[in-house]
Amino acid sequence: MKKMGIIATKGTLDxxxxxxxxxxxxxALGWDVQVxxxxxxxxxxxxxxxxxxxxxxxxxxxxxxxxxPVFVQALPGMEAMASMMMKQKIKSKGVASLSExxxxxxxxxxxxxxxxxxxxxxEFDKNEFIGxxxxxxxxxxxxxxxxxxxxxxI
Amino acid sequence: xxxxxxxxxxxxxxxxPILKTKxxxxxxxxxxxxxxxxxxxxxxxxxxxxxxxTGNTLVSSSEEKGxxxxxxxxx
Numbered sequence: 001m002k003k004m005g006i007i008a009t010k011g012t013l014d015x016x017x018x019x020x021x022x023x024x025x026x027x028a029l030g031w032d033v034q035v036x037x038x039x040x041x042x043x044x045x046x047x048x049x050x051x052x053x054x055x056x057x058x059x060x061x062x063x064x065x066x067x068x069p070v071f072v073q074a075l076p077g078m079e080a081m082a083s084m085m086m087k088q089k090i091k092s093k094g095v096a097s098l099s100e101x102x103x104x105x106x107x108x109x110x111x112x113x114x115x116x117x118x119x120x121x122x123e124f125d126k127n128e129f130i131g132x133x134x135x136x137x138x139x140x141x142x143x144x145x146x147x148x149x150x151x152x153x154i
Numbered sequence: 155x156x157x158x159x160x161x162x163x164x165x166x167x168x169x170x171p172i173l174k175t176k177x178x179x180x181x182x183x184x185x186x187x188x189x190x191x192x193x194x195x196x197x198x199x200x201x202x203x204x205x206x207x208t209g210n211t212l213v214s215s216s217e218e219k220g221x222x223x224x225x226x227x228x229x
Contacts, residue, residue, distance in 0.1 A: 094166045
C-alpha cells in the first residue's frame with residue numbers, strides 16, 4: 001500500500017483545500033494517508049470550519065470582480081465579503097465544501113494528527129477539535145513520513 | 155453497453171467524481187459495471203488514473219454533448 005504524509009500549515013480558505021483534496025483522493029485510491037496539522041493548519045481540525053476565510057490582502061493573484069486598491073481591501077468587512085463571495089463561487093462550481101471533503105477523508109480512514117506544540121502555543125482547547133485526532137510531536141510524524149512514498153508540505 | 159449501477163456526478167468538480175465513484179464501487183460485486191456520468195473535463199484523465207491505481211477496469215470512456223460517460227468494471 002502506498003503512503004502519503006501531508007504537513008498542513010495554512011488556515012485560509014484557499015490553502016485548506018489542497019491537503020483535503022489530495023488526502024481524500026489518495027485515500028480513495030487506496031493509499032494510507034496521514035495529515036499532520038501544525039500552526040494554522042490546525043484550523044482543518046476544528047469541529048466548525050465555517051470560520052475559515054480567505055483574504056485578498058497580500059494575495060494579488062486572487063481574482064477580484066472589480067479592480068480593488070490595497071487600501072480598500074484593508075477596510076473592515078472586506079475579508080468577510082471576499083470569503084463569502086469565494087464560498088458562493090465554490091458552491092456554484094460544484095466544488096466540495098471543506099467539511100464535506102474532511103468528512104470523506106475521515107470515512108476513507110485518513111488519519112489526522114495535531115501538533116501538540118502549536119496547540120499549546122496558541123492555547124487551543126482540544127474540545128474545539130474533531131474526535132479521533134492524536135496529539136503528537138515531530139518524531140511521530142517522521143516515523144510515518146520516513147516510510148511514505150509521497151510527502152508534502154502545504 | 156449494459157451496466158449494473160449508474161452514478162450521476164453532473165455539476166460536481168474535482169475530486170468529487172472520483173470520490174463518489176470509489177464509494178459507489180464499494181457497494182458493488184466483483185465484475186459488475188458502474189456507469190458514471192460527469193461534466194468535469196478533468197475526470198477523463200482522472201478516471202483512467204483511478205482505474206490504473208485501483209485495479210478496476212475502465213471499459214470505456216466517451217464524450218457526448220459536453221458530458222463524459224465512463225464504464226468502470228469492479229475488480
